[in-house]
Amino acid sequence: MAQRKISPLAAPGILLGAGLGGFIDGIVFHQILQFHNMLSSVLPPDNLVDAKVNMYWDGIFHAGVFILTIIGLIFLWKAGARSDVFWSGKAFIGFMLAGWGMFNLVEGIIDHHLAEIHHVFEYTGNKLPYDIAFLLSGVLLLLLGFMLVRRERNS
Amino acid sequence: MIKRYYNIILFLLGFSVFTYACPECRPDVESGIYNESFIKNIFIVLLPVMIFLSFGLGVFYSESFKVFFNKHINKNGAKKN
Numbered sequence: 001m002a003q004r005k006i007s008p009l010a011a012p013g014i015l016l017g018a019g020l021g022g023f024i025d026g027i028v029f030h031q032i033l034q035f036h037n038m039l040s041s042v043l044p045p046d047n048l049v050d051a052k053v054n055m056y057w058d059g060i061f062h063a064g065v066f067i068l069t070i071i072g073l074i075f076l077w078k079a080g081a082r083s084d085v086f087w088s089g090k091a092f093i094g095f096m097l098a099g100w101g102m103f104n105l106v107e108g109i110i111d112h113h114l115a116e117i118h119h120v121f122e123y124t125g126n127k128l129p130y131d132i133a134f135l136l137s138g139v140l141l142l143l144l145g146f147m148l149v150r151r152e153r154n155s
Numbered sequence: 156m157i158k159r160y161y162n163i164i165l166f167l168l169g170f171s172v173f174t175y176a177c178p179e180c181r182p183d184v185e186s187g188i189y190n191e192s193f194i195k196n197i198f199i200v201l202l203p204v205m206i207f208l209s210f211g212l213g214v215f216y217s218e219s220f221k222v223f224f225n226k227h228i229n230k231n232g233a234k235k236n
Contacts, residue, residue, distance in 0.1 A: 011215035018207045038200055043187070049180050053187035057200055064204035071208065075215055099207075107203040115199045 004086035006152060008079040013095020014102065015072030017145070021100030022065030025107070029120070030058050035130075036118045038111075044122070094148030101141030108135045 029035045037045050037054035038061050045051035079085050111117050112131045120130035213220075 011211050014214065015207065015211040018211075022204075039196065049183040049187060052180065052184045056184070056188050057196060060197065060200050064201050068204055068207055068211070071211065075211070102210075103203065103207065106206055110199070110202055117196075117199055 004084050006086050006088050006091040008082055008085045009092050010095050012072045012076035012079055013092050014099035015068050017096035017099025018103035019065045019069030019072055021103045026062050035121045038118060040118045040122045041116055088152045091149050091152040094145040097141050098145030101138045101145060104134060104138030108138060
């Protein structure tokens with residue numbers, strides 16, 4: 001019997017984690033708390049037209065993370081067809097947390113710091129602490145995920 | 156297989172062409188979206204997604220890449236005939 005491994009869970013876990021993490025960002029920060037929108041730094045949503053323009057770009061972002069989620073599900077299905085997968089729930093959650101953390105880091109660095117199209121909390125004089133906290137949350141999630149996967153791999 | 160998913164992705168992105176804001180503000184909303192910054196904004200907004208897609212595909216197909224390279228390159232790094 002072939003040795004079973006958790007590595008086939010990596011791609012689906014990371015993509016699902018990134019996709020669902022993107023949804024959490026969009027639903028919680030863009031829609032419920034309304035801390036920011038996709039282009040709220042370059043086009044503040046302080047009138048109806050600019051709010052609708054921001055809503056469009058929020059939609060494009062959601063469409064993108066939806067595609068990530070779908071592809072993650074496809075890869076998960078394909079992993080299900082393999083006989084050499086060690087189906088560890090902890091490892092899969094670890095990969096998802098790592099994916100979410102990486103997404104926060106990548107999206108945070110590109111959108112908040114390099115392109116500066118929006119910041120985590122727009123409606124404050126000092127936006128940097130919130131942006132840094134967001135990056136730190138990404139690092140924390142990545143480390144947590146990595147630790148979970150490593151523990152399962154070693155056990 | 157790629158062709159099947161390509162059509163689905165095109166269908167989803169096709170929605171980005173139309174914006175049905177209220178009739179009063181539609182012209183202003185559309186001019187706020189479809190302007191000289193449109194391509195730049197699409198690129199920046201979808202860049203994290205593209206990075207993750209590339210990374211995920213790379214991880215998913217990493218075993219196939221390893222088999223391919225091992226098959227075509229011998230131990231000394233020279234190409235096999």
